[in-house]
Amino acid sequence: MDIDVTLLARAQFAFTIAFHIIFPSFTIGLAAFIATLLVRWRFTGEPHIHRLARFWTKIFAVSFAMGVVSGIVLSYQIGTNWSRFSVVVGPVLGPLLGYEVLTAFFLEATFLGVMLFGWNRVSPTFHVAAAVLVAIGTSMSAFWILAANSWMQTPAGHIIRNGIAEPADWWAIIFNPSFPYRFAHMFTACYLTTSLVVMAVGARYLIAGRFEREAHTMLRMGLGMVALLAPLQLVIGDAHGLNTLEYQPAKVAAMEAHWDGSKPGDLVLFAIPNSVTERNDYAITIPGLASFVLTHDFNGKFKGLKDFKKEDRPPILPVFFAFRIMVGLGLLMIGVGLVGAYLWARGQLLKARWYLYPAQFLWPTGFIAILAGWWVTETGRQPWIATGILRTADAISPVSFGAVLTTLVLFVIVYGIVFSMGLLYINRLIEHGPSGSAIHVDEAVPSRPLAAATEAARDAGRASKTPKGK
Amino acid sequence: MGFDTTIAALQSGDIALWLPLAWAALLGTAVALYVILDGFDLGLGILFPVMPAEDDRDVMMNTVAPFWDGNETWLVLGGGGLFVAFPKAYAIIMPAVYLPLIIMLLALVFRGVAFEFRWVSKPQHWFWDLAFAWGSITAAFMQGVILGTLLQGVRVTDGAFSGGALDWLTPFALFCGLAIVAGYALLAATWLVMKTEGEIRIAARGYALMLLPLVLLAMAVVSLWTPLTIPRIAERWFTMPNLLYLSPVPIALLGSAFVCARGLRGRTDIAPFVGALGIFLLGFLGLVISNAPYLVPTALTVWEAAAPVKSQWFMFVGTIVLLPIILGYTVFIYYTFRGKVRHGAGYH
Numbered sequence A: 001m002d003i004d005v006t007l008l009a010r011a012q013f014a015f016t017i018a019f020h021i022i023f024p025s026f027t028i029g030l031a032a033f034i035a036t037l038l039v040r041w042r043f044t045g046e047p048h049i050h051r052l053a054r055f056w057t058k059i060f061a062v063s064f065a066m067g068v069v070s071g072i073v074l075s076y077q078i079g080t081n082w083s084r085f086s087v088v089v090g091p092v093l094g095p096l097l098g099y100e101v102l103t104a105f106f107l108e109a110t111f112l113g114v115m116l117f118g119w120n121r122v123s124p125t126f127h128v129a130a131a132v133l134v135a136i137g138t139s140m141s142a143f144w145i146l147a148a149n150s151w152m153q154t155p156a157g158h159i160i161r162n163g164i165a166e167p168a169d170w171w172a173i174i175f176n177p178s179f180p181y182r183f184a185h186m187f188t189a190c191y192l193t194t195s196l197v198v199m200a201v202g203a204r205y206l207i208a209g210r211f212e213r214e215a216h217t218m219l220r221m222g223l224g225m226v227a228l229l230a231p232l233q234l235v236i237g238d239a240h241g242l243n244t245l246e247y248q249p250a251k252v253a254a255m256e257a258h259w260d261g262s263k264p265g266d267l268v269l270f271a272i273p274n275s276v277t278e279r280n281d282y283a284i285t286i287p288g289l290a291s292f293v294l295t296h297d298f299n300g301k302f303k304g305l306k307d308f309k310k311e312d313r314p315p316i317l318p319v320f321f322a323f324r325i326m327v328g329l330g331l332l333m334i335g336v337g338l339v340g341a342y343l344w345a346r347g348q349l350l351k352a353r354w355y356l357y358p359a360q361f362l363w364p365t366g367f368i369a370i371l372a373g374w375w376v377t378e379t380g381r382q383p384w385i386a387t388g389i390l391r392t393a394d395a396i397s398p399v400s401f402g403a404v405l406t407t408l409v410l411f412v413i414v415y416g417i418v419f420s421m422g423l424l425y426i427n428r429l430i431e432h433g434p435s436g437s438a439i440h441v442d443e444a445v446p447s448r449p450l451a452a453a454t455e456a457a458r459d460a461g462r463a464s465k466t467p468k469g470k
Numbered sequence B: 001m002g003f004d005t006t007i008a009a010l011q012s013g014d015i016a017l018w019l020p021l022a023w024a025a026l027l028g029t030a031v032a033l034y035v036i037l038d039g040f041d042l043g044l045g046i047l048f049p050v051m052p053a054e055d056d057r058d059v060m061m062n063t064v065a066p067f068w069d070g071n072e073t074w075l076v077l078g079g080g081g082l083f084v085a086f087p088k089a090y091a092i093i094m095p096a097v098y099l100p101l102i103i104m105l106l107a108l109v110f111r112g113v114a115f116e117f118r119w120v121s122k123p124q125h126w127f128w129d130l131a132f133a134w135g136s137i138t139a140a141f142m143q144g145v146i147l148g149t150l151l152q153g154v155r156v157t158d159g160a161f162s163g164g165a166l167d168w169l170t171p172f173a174l175f176c177g178l179a180i181v182a183g184y185a186l187l188a189a190t191w192l193v194m195k196t197e198g199e200i201r202i203a204a205r206g207y208a209l210m211l212l213p214l215v216l217l218a219m220a221v222v223s224l225w226t227p228l229t230i231p232r233i234a235e236r237w238f239t240m241p242n243l244l245y246l247s248p249v250p251i252a253l254l255g256s257a258f259v260c261a262r263g264l265r266g267r268t269d270i271a272p273f274v275g276a277l278g279i280f281l282l283g284f285l286g287l288v289i290s291n292a293p294y295l296v297p298t299a300l301t302v303w304e305a306a307a308p309v310k311s312q313w314f315m316f317v318g319t320i321v322l323l324p325i326i327l328g329y330t331v332f333i334y335y336t337f338r339g340k341v342r343h344g345a346g347y348h
C-alpha cells in the first residue's frame, strides 16, 4: 500500500483516539468521585454533598456523551483504517474488546440512565447503586482496553500460524508483561486528572467568593487525592519504565535520547535529538543519571538507538519531548500536592490566595500529561503496530488516499465544533454552580406510580435544602 | 450452498462447523436488537422536522433520554462481535463501506451529544435541534446504504476488498437508505403513540398511518428487486420446497402490518409499536434467509470468515453468560421508566 495512505490513516487514528481519551480520563475518575459523594450523603445526609453530587453529575453527563460518541467511532475505525491489523491480530484482540463491550459498555450505558434520570423516580439506595455500577463499568472498560493495548506493546500467550496471531493462553494474553504497570499508571492518571479538575473548580469558587461550603469540600477532596496520588504516580511510572526497558528497549532509548549503548546514559534535561548526526544538539545533561534510574548504577549500560537498525527505531523527537512534558507535569503535581498539604496542615489553605489563584488554572494539566504519556507509548512502539508481529505500514486497509483525506478533514471539523461547544457548555455549568439550577428535577420522566412518588417525596425532604426551579 | 450445508453442520456436532453458525445467530440477534432499539431512537430525530413545537420536542427526547446510550451500545456489540467472531469479514466490510460508515459515525456524534447539549444550550438550542434531526436522518440513511451495498455484494480479491471508494453509490443502495429512514420513522411514530399523550400522540398517530403503507411498499420493492437482479436469492425463495417452508415469513409480516394498522385505527397504545417491531424483525429475517450462509454475500461464508475456534469459544462462553444478564437489566431499566411522558421541564 501507498505510504502516504498509512501516514494519513495514522494521523486520523491519532486524532480521533486522542480526542476520545480526554473524556474517559475525566469520566473514570468523576464516576468514582460522584459515587463517593453519593455514598457519603447516604450515610451523613449532608445537603451540600447532595448538591455537589448533582452538580458534578450534570458535568459528567456532558462529558460522558462526548466519550461515548467518540468511542463508537474508534471501535469501527480499527476496521476502516487497519483492516490487515484486524485480520492478523483480531483473533487475540477481538475477544478482549468484546469482553469490554459485554462487561463494561452495557453496564455503564444502561445504569447511566438511572444515574441521570432517576433522582426522583427510583429509591435513593437504587440511585446510589446505579452511580456505583457506572463507576465500576468505566473501570472495567479501562481494564479490557488497556489489556488490549498492552498486548500490542508486549505480546504474549499467542502463537503465529500462517502469519496470523492465534490465542494459546488467555491468562498470559490478558496479563501480558506491561499490562499491570500500564493499568496502574493509567488508572492513577485518570484519578489524578479528575482530582485536579475538582480542586481547580473549588479554588475558582473560593477566589470568586461563591458557594463556599461546596468549594471547601471540593478543594479538600481534590487536594487530598493529588497529594496522595502524584507521588504514587512517580513510583509507578518509574517501575513502568523499568518494565519497558526490558521489553521495548528501543522506546526507552528514544525517551532518554540515548544513542550510544556502549556508554552509560546521561539524564538529558534538554536537547534537540538529531537523527541525522545521531547525537543530541544543545544538550543539557546530568551525567550517568539515566543509567542510575534505569539500572541503579551510574555506570550501568542500556541499549542506545544505534543498537537498532534505522528501520526499527521509533521516531525520536515526539517520544523524547512528550516524555519530558509528562514527567514535568508529574513533578509539578507533586509540588502542588506538597504545598497544598502543608498549607492545609497549618490551617491556612482557605486563605492562601497566592496558592488558590494559580490552582484554579490547574485543570488541564492532567489531560495534557495523559496525552503526552500516550504519545510516548504509542509513538515509541513504532514502527510496529503489534511489537514484533506486524508493522504499522503493513496493517493498513485497502482504502484510497482521497477517501482517508476526506474523512480526516470531516473529523477535524466535526470534532472541532463538538469539542469547543462541549467545553463551552461545561464552563457554563461551572459558572452556574452547584446551588443554581444545575439539575432541575421535575416530571421529565414518565409519570410514576404512587409508591415511588412517596419515596421521592421523602428523598426531596431529606435534601430539603436543595433549591429547585430555574 | 444452502440449507443442506447448514443442517449438516449442525448435525455433525463438529465445533468448527457449528460454532460459527452459533456466532452468526448471536450476531444476527445483536444487529436485530440494534435495528429496533436504535431504530425508534433515530426515528425520533427523523420526526423532528415535522414536530416543530419546542415542548413537543422536549417530550420526544425525554421518552428516550434514559435509554439512548444503551441502545447505541448494540451497535458497538454488532461491530465488535463481527471483529471477534469473523475478523476476515470485518476486514472486508469496513473498507468496502468506508465513506458511508464514517459519515454515519459522524452523524451519530452530532445526534448523540445533542441529547445533552440541547438542554445545556437552552434557550439557544436551535443548532442542536438541527444536529439531532439531521444527525439522525443521515445516520439512518447511511445504515440503509450500507445494507444495500452488502446485499448487492462487494468486490473481493485474495480476501481483501478490491473495489473503489464510491462503489456503494448505486440506485439500489440509495433506495435502501430511503427505506430505512421511512422504517425508523414508523418505529418512532408508533413509539410516541405508546409513550405520550395529547397532541403529540395524535400527530404521531397521523404520521404512523402515513408511513405504514410507505414502509410496506419499500419492503415490497426490495423483495422484488433482489430476486430479480440476484439469481441466487430468487432460487432461495422461489423454488420448491423452499417456497412452502418460507411462505410463513411474508405472511407473518403482513400479519404484523395488520396488527399495527388496526392498533392505529383502534387508538390502542401498544399494538402499533408491537406491530412495527414485527415488521422490522420479519424483514430482517427475510434478509438473513436470502443470504445465509454468506456473511459477505458470495465472497465469504460464515465458516470461511470465522476466527480460530479458540477465539470464538472464549468469547462464546462469556457471551452466553453475559448476554442474558444484559438483556435482564435492559428490560429492568425500560420497566423502571415505563409509562407516559408528560409535558414539563426536563431533568436538566
Ligand code: HDD
Binding pocket: A010, A011, A013, A014, A017, A018, A021, A082, A145, A146, A148, A149, A152, A371, A374, A375, A378, A379, A382, A384, A385, A392
Ligand atoms: C487497543 C488499541 C489501542 C489503545 C487502547 C490505544 N491505542 Fe493508540 N494506537 C493504536 C491502538 C490503540 C493503533 C491501532 O495500534 C495505532 C494506529 C497506528 C499505530 O501504530 O497504532 C495507534 C496509534 C496511536 C498514535 C499515533 C502514533 C503514530 O502513529 O506515530 C497516537 C498518538 C495514539 N495512538 C494515541 C493513543 C491514545 C491517546 C490512547 C489513549 C487511550 C491510545 N493511543 C490507546
Ligand code: HEM
Binding pocket: A017, A020, A021, A023, A024, A027, A028, A063, A064, A065, A066, A067, A068, A069, A070, A071, A072, A073, A074, A075, A105, A108, A109, A138, A139, A141, A142, A145, A146, A186, B069, B072, B073, B076
Ligand atoms: C482503541 C482504543 C479504544 C476503543 C476502540 C474504544 C472504544 C470505545 C467505545 C466504542 C466507547 C463507547 C461505549 C458506549 O457506548 O458506552 C468507549 C467509551 C469509553 N472508553 Fe474507550 N476505546 C478506546 C480506548 C480507551 C482507553 C484506553 C480507555 C481507558 C483507559 C477507554 C475508556 C473508555 C470509557 C471509560 C468509556 C465510557 C465513556 C466515557 O467515559 O466517556 N477507552 N470506548
Ligand code: HEM
Binding pocket: A178, A181, A182, A183, A185, A186, A188, A189, A190, A192, A193, A233, A234, A236, A237, A238, A240, A241, A244, A248, A251, A326, A327, A329, A330, A331, A333, A366, A369, A370, A371, A372, A373, A374, A375, A376, A377, A378, A380
Ligand atoms: C512523574 C513521573 C512519571 C514517570 C516517571 C512516568 C513514566 C512513564 C513511562 C516510562 C511511560 C511509558 C511506558 C511505556 O510506554 O512502556 C509512561 C506512560 C504514560 N504516562 Fe507517565 N510517568 C509519570 C507521570 C505521569 C503523569 C503525572 C501522568 C498523567 C496524569 C502520566 C500518564 C501517562 C500515560 C497516560 C501513559 C501512557 C499509558 C502507559 O503506557 O501507561 N504519567 N509514563
